[in-house]
Amino acid sequence: MAQDKNPDNTVARSVRASGDDPNPRGVYNGRETVNRRDRPDLGVVSEPARAVPVFAETDVLVVGGGPAGVTAAVAAARLGARVILAERYNHLGGLSTGGLVVWIDRMSGWGGEHLIQGMAAEMLDRLPSDAIRGPKRADWGSRDEALVSQWAPRHTAFHGTVTWAPMIDPEWLKIVALNMVEDSGVELLLHSWVTAPLVEDGKATGAILESKQGRMAVRAKVVVDTTGDGDMFAQAGEDFDGDAESDDIHHCANTASLMGGVDVPRWLQFRAQDPDGFREFMRGGRTETSHFILPMAGWRDDTVVFMGPRFSGFNVLKVDDLTALEILSRKSIVELLDYFRRRAPGFEDAWIMLTAPQLGARHSRRLAGRDVMTGTGTKSGVILPDEIGVSPSLSPNLPEVSVPYGALLPLKTDNLLVAGRHISTDSQTHTFMREIPQCWLTGHAAGAAAALSANSGVAPRDLDIGDLQSALTKQGAFVRANQTS
Ligand SMILES: Cc1cc2nc3c(=O)[nH]c(=O)nc-3n(C[C@H](O)[C@H](O)[C@H](O)COP(=O)(O)OP(=O)(O)OC[C@H]3O[C@@H](n4cnc5c(N)ncnc54)[C@H](O)[C@@H]3O)c2cc1C
Structure with a gap:
């Protein structure tokens, strides 16, 4: 089992990308060494043992308020x-809000079926109409x-099909997530x-947190x-993988930016109607900026998001x-602002x-x-007996994906569940199971199971899967295994 693999600790590269990349043919010219400290071994210090006050007792503790954490907490409550x-941090939503990942990619099947429903759908339904942009249900x-040419430049039509992947x-x-959490009685x-x-006798029994109040x-x-x-699961002693290809988009990291x-x-018209001018613009971008990337049209007509430039060769678990x-991303956006x-x-x-x-x-x-x-499993089209939801497939010639409860269950630690981008997948499957709708889906299931x-x-691990599937269905999730039982 590989752990925290970081194939290249000294070189940052921006890379050619695919998948959630807004510019599949975007070209990147950056190749630079970032001066990171080569830290000598300075030994250790010992902290005295101390008693930690118990701040609260609860049934379910959800750690992390991103897409998966919010749906988990609400479902459980x-x-x-x-x-x-x-x-x-000071807000809910994780990368979907604080990370400026404002493209919710993708909840519909290639035939237009609404696959990721439940809490994910509720979250989007509760947004005011001017806070979401995407095709109407009928389309x-x-x-x-x-319709395809209307939505493709806004990243909501792929493979000649209009999909549900709004901005x-x-x-x-953030506000909708907060309201849902408050309305459902989550603390x-x-x-x-x-x-x-906190793990006792192989069972998770809580956690220690640090705040301005100290350790609790x-x-x-x-x-x-x-x-x-x-x-949590890493410190509980669970095995994990970290083997995404270093040159692959899924390994990349960066801080995104919004431009107003x-x-x-006018920008979209230029891209669509002036191919020579656009080619020249791209050529200039590659030579005049260190890390060139195109923005995505946002939810408003005066706002774009730069989801990159992306950088590979970094380990996001290391503070250096x-x-x-952070430094590379911010320097890059200043260069891009000037060029654009x-x-x-x-x-x-x-x-x-x-x-x-x-x-x-x-x-x-x-x-x-x-x-x-x-x-292999996700391409088989098999409906798993412990299905907790259905993910859209990556392309129209692949079947929809049955998401199993077993991918949320650690092997060693009881009373611990896992949801979101770090669930149990291979690196290939992680590429789409890490997307926001899929994280809403697995969070929803983990929260229901926890409750x-x-x-x-x-x-x-011993729950009756039928009970879990019924609970999820009652909360609006789309679960096929439950429908056939
Ligand atoms: C640049 C970029 C572009 C992407 N593009 C897309 C896209 O276009 N569409 C799409 O759908 N997805 C996209 N993704 C993927 C998607 O944003 C994430 O995979 C998804 O948000 C993961 O959700 P999560 O709940 O698992 O984790 P996160 O969103 O990472 O949320 C985890 C939360 O837990 C908190 N947390 C972490 N550790 C602790 C701790 N120890 N104690 C307390 N709190 C903690 C964090 O602060 C955070 O709020 C992109 C990701 C990136 C980085």
């Missing part, structure tokens, strides 16, 4: 469990050329960095790790690497609205769980 949700799955306003998604702890799980313990019957980086003051329709990524203002129609008055408060880590640890979702477990005293 709606099933009657007492829930604490702990988040290290999902359409292959109408006019959202991150500030409103929210912001500014709380959870530093270690929360006792819980079930812990849900939705940190994205497996902070843009005339987006995180620091280097000078050369991109529609960007003359552009300004940097926000560099993301949360660094964008696509991949760090992946749980080695009871079931591992693999490329059923806490309410009944049955360990998560």
